Each structure stands twice: as C-alpha cells, then as structure tokens.
Amino acid sequence: MGTGAGKRTRRMTVAAVAAVAALGLVPGCTLSDTRGADGKADSGGRVLAVKIDNVGPARPQTGLDAADVVYAEQVEAGLSRLMAVYAGRLPSVIGPVRSARETDLELLRQFDDPALAFSGAQSKLLPLISAAPLRPLTPGKAPGDAYFRSGAKPAPHNLFVRPKALDADLGKGGLESTGFRFGPRPKGGTPERERTIRFPAARFTFTWSAAQDRWLVSMDGTRARTADGKQLAASTVVVQYVKVRESRFHDRSGNNTPFTETVGSGKARVLRDGRAYEARWDRPSARGGTEFTAADGGERLPFAKGQVWVVYAKA
Numbered sequence: 001m002g003t004g005a006g007k008r009t010r011r012m013t014v015a016a017v018a019a020v021a022a023l024g025l026v027p028g029c030t031l032s033d034t035r036g037a038d039g040k041a042d043s044g045g046r047v048l049a050v051k052i053d054n055v056g057p058a059r060p061q062t063g064l065d066a067a068d069v070v071y072a073e074q075v076e077a078g079l080s081r082l083m084a085v086y087a088g089r090l091p092s093v094i095g096p097v098r099s100a101r102e103t104d105l106e107l108l109r110q111f112d113d114p115a116l117a118f119s120g121a122q123s124k125l126l127p128l129i130s131a132a133p134l135r136p137l138t139p140g141k142a143p144g145d146a147y148f149r150s151g152a153k154p155a156p157h158n159l160f161v162r163p164k165a166l167d168a169d170l171g172k173g174g175l176e177s178t179g180f181r182f183g184p185r186p187k188g189g190t191p192e193r194e195r196t197i198r199f200p201a202a203r204f205t206f207t208w209s210a211a212q213d214r215w216l217v218s219m220d221g222t223r224a225r226t227a228d229g230k231q232l233a234a235s236t237v238v239v240q241y242v243k244v245r246e247s248r249f250h251d252r253s254g255n256n257t258p259f260t261e262t263v264g265s266g267k268a269r270v271l272r273d274g275r276a277y278e279a280r281w282d283r284p285s286a287r288g289g290t291e292f293t294a295a296d297g298g299e300r301l302p303f304a305k306g307q308v309w310v311v312y313a314k315a
Contacts, residue, residue, distance in 0.1 A: 047111050047175070048168035050161065051104065051118040052082040053096040054202070054219065058157040062227040063094035065307075068175055070234075072311040073103055074244055076255035078200025080219075083107070086163065087174030095160030096153060100125070102247055103260040105132045109286040110177045115168045117142075117161050125249060137166050179289025183302030188294070189275035197239055197311045204311055206237045208274045215271060217309070235306025237271040238292065240281055241315040260312045267315070268292060272304040 047068075052061055054072075064070065067084035075081045083104060084094065100118040105128060108114050115135040129136055139147040139159070146165035150158045196205045206215040214233035217224040224232040243266075247259040263286050268279040270292060278295040292301045 046113050046115065046169055046171040048086045048090065048115045048117065048163060048166070048170060049104070049108060049111075050084050050086070050094050050163070051098050051100055051116070052084050052094070053098040053157050054080050054082050055157070056220070057154055058096045058098075059219070059222075060225050060227045060229075061095065062160060063091035063163075065226050065230055065232055066091040067307060069178065069180075069308045069310065071107065072197075072204060072309065073101070073260050074199050074202075074258045074312065074314070075101060076251045076253075076257055078202065080199050080202035080204075085111075085175075086168075087170060090163040090168070090170070092162065092164070093160050094163055095150075096157045097147070097159045097161050098156070100129060100136075101257060102128065102249060103258075103262070105129065105134075106286050107260075107262050108132070108134050110179075110283075110289045111174070112171075112177060115166065117163070117166060117168075119156075119159050122249060122251075137168075142166055177289050179283070179291045180308065181300055181302045182305050185273045185275070185304070186277065186294070186299070186301060188296070189277045191274060192271055192276035193274070195237070195239065195269070195271060195276070197313050199314075204309075206234065206271060206309070208271075209233070210274060213273075214306070215309075233307070234309040235272065236303040236308045238303075238308065238310045239269040239271070239313050240290075240310055241267045242312050244312070244314045262286075262290070262312070267295070270301050270303070277301055 052064060064084055066089055068087045069085040071083040072080055081098060097117060097119050100121045102125060108116060115137055117137045120138055121129055143165050147159060147161050150160055192208065194205060194207045196203055203220055205218040209216050212233060214235060215237050217232040217234060243261040244258050246256045249257040251257065263283050265282040268281045270277040270279050279292050279301050280295050281290050281292050283290040293299060294301055
C-alpha cells in the first residue's frame with residue numbers, strides 16, 4: 001500500500017472511531033465488553049432482531065406475529081421500517097428483510113449479545129455496525145440456506161430468512177434488559193378505542209378489540225395481516241415521543257436518513273386493556289433499557305403479557 005492510500009485508510013479509521021464514540025459505542029469493543037466486572041452479562045438472555053420491510057409491496061409480512069417486540073421507526077422520505085425482536089419462539093420464516101440503520105445500533109445496545117439479521121447497509125455505516133456489540137447476520141455472513149429470495153414479491157422486497165438456520169441461540173430473559181415490566185392492569189387511565197400515529201409518509205392505527213383482548217394493527221389505512229392471513233395484534237402499544245433528527249447518512253436518492261434518539265427522556269402513551277395511560281419514559285444510557293412510569297405519580301407502568309409494539313413518534 002502506498003503512502004497516500006495508507007493515510008486515507010488511517011483517516012477512514014479515525015472517522016469511524018469518532019462516529020462510533022458519538023453513538024456511545026466503545027471503539028474496537030467486542031461482545032465481551034457488554035459484561036460487568038464480575039463477568040456476568042449486564043442484561044438478560046440473547047435475542048434475535050430482524051429488520052423488516054414495511055412499504056406496500058413488502059406486505060403482508062411473514063413471521064411478524066411471532067415477535068415479542070416490534071419497534072416502528074421512521075426512515076428516509078418519511079416512510080417506516082420495523083425491527084422485530086424475538087426472545088422466545090422463532091417462526092420458520094421471517095421477512096421481507098431489509099437494511100439496517102444507525103438508529104438500530106443505539107436501540108440494540110440494551111440487549112446482551114444480540115443477533116441482528118439484515119440485508120446490508122450503506123458503506124459508510126458498515127464500520128459502525130462492525131464496531132457495535134452485536135452479531136451482524138447478513139446474507140454474506142450467514143449459512144448458505146438461511147436467506148432466500150421469494151418469487152411472490154418483487155425485488156428488493158423479496159428477501160426472507162429462516163431464523164433457525166442462523167443459530168441465533170436465544171436465551172431466557174432476553175427481554176429483561178428492555179426495562180419493560182409485565183403485570184396486572186394498573187389503576188387509572190382513560191378508555192381508548194383507537195389511536196393513530198402518523199409519520200410524514202406512513203401511519204399506524206391501533207384499534208381495541210374486546211373480543212380478542214388485543215389492539216388490532218392497521219398500517220397506512222389497511223388492516224395488517226401476516227402472509228397466512230392472521231391479523232396482527234398487540235397486547236400493549238407504546239407511543240414513545242422522541243427526538244427525530246437528521247443524520248449524516250443518505251439513501252441513493254439523496255434523502256436524509258433520520259436518526260431516532262432512544263436515549264434520554266420524554267412523554268409516552270401506553271395502551272393496554274382498552275385504556276390509555278399518560279406516561280414518562282427514561283433511558284439514561286444506551287447500555288440500559290427504558291423505564292416507563294405513570295405521568296401523574298411516577299409508579300412503574302406494567303405492560304399486558306403478549307406482543308408489545310413500540311412506535312417512535314416525533315416529539
């Protein structure tokens with residue numbers, strides 16, 4: 001390597017380290033860096049996170065109903081993308097799988113050695129992903145039969161993954177580090193039948209069904225179903241109001257990639273059992289989960305057992 005190339009490489013390395021530091025990720029850290037001085041993991045068991053496509057041609061998705069938590073975040077052009085987190089059972093197929101974003105790295109810091117299945121990422125983001133304390137599982141790094149293209153959808157909305165082929169090695173207690181607490185319905189709250197959260201070019205609606213004891217999910221005005229026709233439904237919905245700002249990344253069309261700040265504090269609304277609870281969220285550090293407390297008294301808000309949807313709405 002010539003002198004000029006060597007300088008360019010060093011400059012790229014310094015830039016990558018600076019970007020990682022800005023995210024709160026320790027440059028050069030390994031998965032063992034998520035453990036405390038006693039050698040024990042700071043959080044619970046392992047999870048598998050999968051980036052899920054969420055534009056019209058990608059629907060209906062597969063395997064989304066089996067997720068323990070579904071995070072909805074804003075991406076380029078005001079559209080939405082999902083990150084499904086699996087801590088218990090794994091479905092046979094999940095998808096369509098799409099690319100990772102900078103927001104995912106901060107969000108996943110709360111988990112112990114998480115695996116992230118995604119289709120790839122833009123070149124400038126790859127050094128941050130490599131430095132993050134997670135196991136990246138792209139088609140190029142997974143077993144040959146783990147990912148496949150389906151003829152039922154057009155590219156690029158046709159990449160699916162067989163999660164059991166990824167050897168994700170899920171562990172008990174995978175959701176403990178989220179800060180979520182599950183329990184009986186708390187006192188208070190107000191009756192709520194329906195709630196809509198809007199992104200610039202996407203929207204999520206959750207409609208309470210007393211018969212199913214769930215919040216039925218609709219996306220962009222259409223009931224959300226799985227590929228086999230099952231209605232997507234959540235036991236608890238969290239509308240978390242956060243700062244959504246521009247990042248230094250752009251897509252191929254020049255649209256800026258938003259960065260959702262999940263560390264900090266702010267307002268939230270928790271929906272469960274047909275009621276809405278005004279809440280506060282607090283996540284002091286990227287290494288920890290998010291605590292949700294009642295806005296009027298500071299008591300922890302327990303969630304209903306079952307699937308949780310967290311929608312990051314702009315504050």
